[in-house]
Structures are given as C-alpha cells and as structure tokens.
Amino acid sequence: MNLNTLLDLAIMIFAGMFCGRMAKHVHLPNVTGYLVAGLLIGPSVFGLLSEDFLTTINIISDVALGFIAFSIGNEFKMSYFKRVGVAPIVIACLESLFAVVFVVLGLLIAGQPLPFSLVLGAIAAATAPAATIMVIKQYRAKGPVTETLLSVVAIDDATALILFSLAVAVAQGLTDAGASFGASLLSPLREIGGALVVGAALGFIFLLPLRFFKKAGNRLSLIVAFVFAGIGIATLFDLSSLLLCMAMGAVVANFSPDVTQIMDICDGVTPPIFLLFFVASGADLKLSVLPTVGLIGVIYIVLRVAGKAFGASLGGIVCKCDKNVKKYLGPCLLPQAGVAIGLSLAAGKIVPHFAPQIRAVILCGTLIYELIGPAVTKLSLKKAGEITTN
Numbered sequence: 001m002n003l004n005t006l007l008d009l010a011i012m013i014f015a016g017m018f019c020g021r022m023a024k025h026v027h028l029p030n031v032t033g034y035l036v037a038g039l040l041i042g043p044s045v046f047g048l049l050s051e052d053f054l055t056t057i058n059i060i061s062d063v064a065l066g067f068i069a070f071s072i073g074n075e076f077k078m079s080y081f082k083r084v085g086v087a088p089i090v091i092a093c094l095e096s097l098f099a100v101v102f103v104v105l106g107l108l109i110a111g112q113p114l115p116f117s118l119v120l121g122a123i124a125a126a127t128a129p130a131a132t133i134m135v136i137k138q139y140r141a142k143g144p145v146t147e148t149l150l151s152v153v154a155i156d157d158a159t160a161l162i163l164f165s166l167a168v169a170v171a172q173g174l175t176d177a178g179a180s181f182g183a184s185l186l187s188p189l190r191e192i193g194g195a196l197v198v199g200a201a202l203g204f205i206f207l208l209p210l211r212f213f214k215k216a217g218n219r220l221s222l223i224v225a226f227v228f229a230g231i232g233i234a235t236l237f238d239l240s241s242l243l244l245c246m247a248m249g250a251v252v253a254n255f256s257p258d259v260t261q262i263m264d265i266c267d268g269v270t271p272p273i274f275l276l277f278f279v280a281s282g283a284d285l286k287l288s289v290l291p292t293v294g295l296i297g298v299i300y301i302v303l304r305v306a307g308k309a310f311g312a313s314l315g316g317i318v319c320k321c322d323k324n325v326k327k328y329l330g331p332c333l334l335p336q337a338g339v340a341i342g343l344s345l346a347a348g349k350i351v352p353h354f355a356p357q358i359r360a361v362i363l364c365g366t367l368i369y370e371l372i373g374p375a376v377t378k379l380s381l382k383k384a385g386e387i388t389t390n
Contacts, residue, residue, distance in 0.1 A: 008053055013272065015041050016279040029374040031134040031278050036371070038282020049283050057280060062241065064277030066231045067270050068130050069242040070223075073199075073249020074263055075150040088151035091315030091325075095152065095308045095333060096125035096159040100167070102307030106299040115171040116354045119347040120296075122167030123362060124304040125160040126343060128335040129153040129242075130281075131370060134274060135377045137267070143386035144322040149332050152312075156333075157242050158192050164343055165189070171351065191240050198237075199244035202230055203251025210256060219258075220265050285367045293364045300361050301368060308333045324384040331380045335373035336366055 015037040023033030041048040081088075104121035108114065132153055136146055206226045213219055230248055234241035253259050293300075309330030316326035344362040348355030381387045 012279040016275045029135045031131050031374045034278035035282035038279040042283025044287045060276050066227045066245045069245035070249040072154040073246040074253040076250035087319035092152045092155035094315040095311035098311030099124040099307035102303040106303040118167040118171045122164040123343045125163045126340040127156045131335040131374045139387040141381045141386045145384045195239040195243035196247045199247025203248040297361045328380040328384040332377045334369050336369045
C-alpha cells in the first residue's frame with residue numbers, strides 16, 4: 001500500500017463525512033451521503049478515484065460485508081423465533097419469489113425470450129442488507145417491522161441463491177440440451193449449506209477463547225480474527241461469506257452470555273470501515289449505464305419493487321403479522337448491490353449473447369436502488385413509528 005493509496009482512502013473518508021453531514025441536514029440517512037460522495041469522487045463524475053484503485057481496495061468491501069453479516073447473525077436469537085415463529089422465513093421466501101415472478105412475466109409480456117427473462121428475473125430476488133442495516137443503526141429503529149426486516153434481509157441471501165439456481169437450471173435446459181438440471185442445483189446448495197455449517201463451527205470455536213480473554217481490546221482482536229478467518233475460508237472454498245459470517249454471529253448470539261459486549265465492541269470499530277465501503281460502492285456506480293437500459297431496465301426496476309412489496313405484504317397476511325409489517329416491510333427491501341452484480345456475471349455465462357444487456361440493467365438498478373433505497377427505508381420505518389428522531 002503506497003502513499004497515494006493512503007491519500008485516496010483519506011479523501012474517501014473526508015468526502016464521506018462531509019456528504020454524510022449534508023445528507024443529515026436534508027433528513028436523509030448518512031449512507032445516502034456516503035454513496036453520493038463516492039459517486040462524485042469516482043470515475044463517473046470528477047474522477048478523483050480510478051477504477052484500478054477501486055479494484056485494489058475490494059478487501060474493504062469483503063471486510064465490511066463480513067462485519068455486517070456477523071451483526072445480522074446477532075438477530076437470529078432462538079428466543080426471537082420462538083416468539084414470532086416462521087414469519088420471517090415465509091416473508092423472505094414470498095418477497096423473493098414474487099420479485100422474480102413479476103419481473104419474468106413483465107419481460108415475457110414485452111416479448112423477451114424465456115431463457116433471458118428467467119435469468120434476469122431471478123436476479124430480482126437479491127436484496128443488499130448493508131444499506132438497510134446502516135439506516136437501522138443510525139436511527140436506532142426498534143419495533144416489529146425492524147425486527148422482521150433484519151431477519152428477512154439475512155434469509156434473503158439464501159432464497160436468492162436458490163431461486164437463481166432454479167432459474168439457471170431451467171434456462172440451461174432450454175438453451176443447452178446436454179445441461180444437467182441436478183448439477184445446476186447442487187452448486188448453490190453446497191454453497192449455502194457449506195457456509196452455514198462452517199460458520200456455525202467457527203462460532204462455537206469463537207466461544208472458547210472468549211472464556212479466557214475478558215478485556216475489550218483482546219476481544220476486539222478475537223472478533224477481527226474470526227471475521228477475517230470466516231471471509232478467508234469462504235473465499236477459499238467458494239462459499240457465501242455473508243451466510244458464513246451470519247451463522248457465526250448467530251451461534252455467538254445464542255450461546256455467549258457476553259453477546260451484548262461483543263456487539264458493542266463491533267459497533268465501536270466498524271464506522272470507518274462501513275464509511276469506506278459505501279463510498280467505494282458509490283464510486284463503483286456508473287452513470288453511463290442509465291441511457292442504455294431502455295424498456296427492459298424500466299420493467300426490471302419497477303416490477304422488482306412491486307413484486308417485493310406484494311410478496312412481503314402477502315407473507316405478513318399469511319403469518320398474521322403486525323399491520324405495520326404488512327404495510328411497510330416491502331418498501332424497505334429496495335437496496336440491491338454486491339450479490340446481484342455477482343449473479344449478473346454468472347447470468348452472462350448462461351445466456352452470453354444477452355450478457356451486456358443483463359449487466360447494464362443490473363448496474364442501472366443498483367445505481368437507483370442504492371441511492372433511493374436508504375431514504376425509502378428511513379421513511380417507511382418512520383411511518384411505522386419505529387424511528388423517533390431525525
């Protein structure tokens with residue numbers, strides 16, 4: 001890491017802090033300011049950060065998402081699920097499913113080929129938890145919508161992978177007579193199952209040194225080491241780092257009496273990491289894709305939102321959830337980023353002649369969802385009465 005890299009990181013922090021404060025003045029979440037800061041200093045506008053530099057700091061994104069997933073895992077307490085039952089699982093499955101169904105049907109009605117519609121529509125299931133978590137933390141939101149939202153965005157990663165694998169298997173069967181349906185399903189199931197098993201194992205191992213290291217500084221070192229180890233193992237064995245770190249956090253939440261102190265330590269060290277992550281995410285957004293998406297992009301962006309809102313509301317009705325969950329949970333599920341972009345690369349290999357179009361639609365959707373999503377989440381939680389301050 002040279003001096004220019006450190007200077008660029010400093011510029012990112014200063015820009016993020018400034019735009020975060022400006023966002024606060026207009027009653028928008030800090031994360032919106034961070035994303036706008038990245039967009040402004042990134043290659044799309046002023047070009048203070050190069051694309052090569054953004055590639056070299058991918059590790060910051062990995063670390064930030066690892067800590068975010070570990071934090072989400074803390075919400076998976078058995079006491080919570082005993083109280084609410086299977087509602088978060090049902091809602092996560094339905095909002096993911098209907099996002100896919102709405103987009104696929106919209107594309108078919110617009111005359112798009114079935115394999116293309118299936119693959120692009122399947123990506124609609126993915127939801128990015130990072131921006132949502134930041135809004136909840138900033139405003140200290142509490143209540144049934146917030147509780148359900150935290151669980152749903154965590155489960156969403158698994159449902160998105162499963163739905164995508166099903167769509168890809170069908171699309172491959174339509175485009176390649178020699179493709180194996182079973183093999184197409186096996187890979188994501190291994191990725192999900194392996195991540196959960198390894199993450200849970202790491203969580204139980206994490207509990208052992210916690211008995212001997214009581215000081216905050218030592219525990220911070222342990223947290224960082226285990227989150228880094230989780231990300232590294234996930235990368236090494238091609239597992240989902242989000243699900244792995246989430247499973248590790250869930251074990252700690254359920255089996256450690258010191259979980260509150262552990263999460264407080266995390267909250268004390270992660271703000272600059274999250275700030276850099278969102279500024280980098282904003283810098284990766286490309287304004288140039290906006291004019292290229294056309295009708296397909298509009299169908300994807302609009303119907304994904306409609307599908308998630310409908311599915312979340314239906315799930316709330318089926319599980320007899322609080323009326324605010326039925327009404328306000330759906331709009332909180334707009335953000336879409338890393339997982340969707342990764343799936344778009346995989347989708348391009350399934351229908352290669354549509355790869356540029358899929359990539360453009362997902363990048364455009366990411367730009368719009370990431371910029372407006374945090375503000376919509378804040379507004380929804382405020383209307384639900386779970387945010388009491390600006």
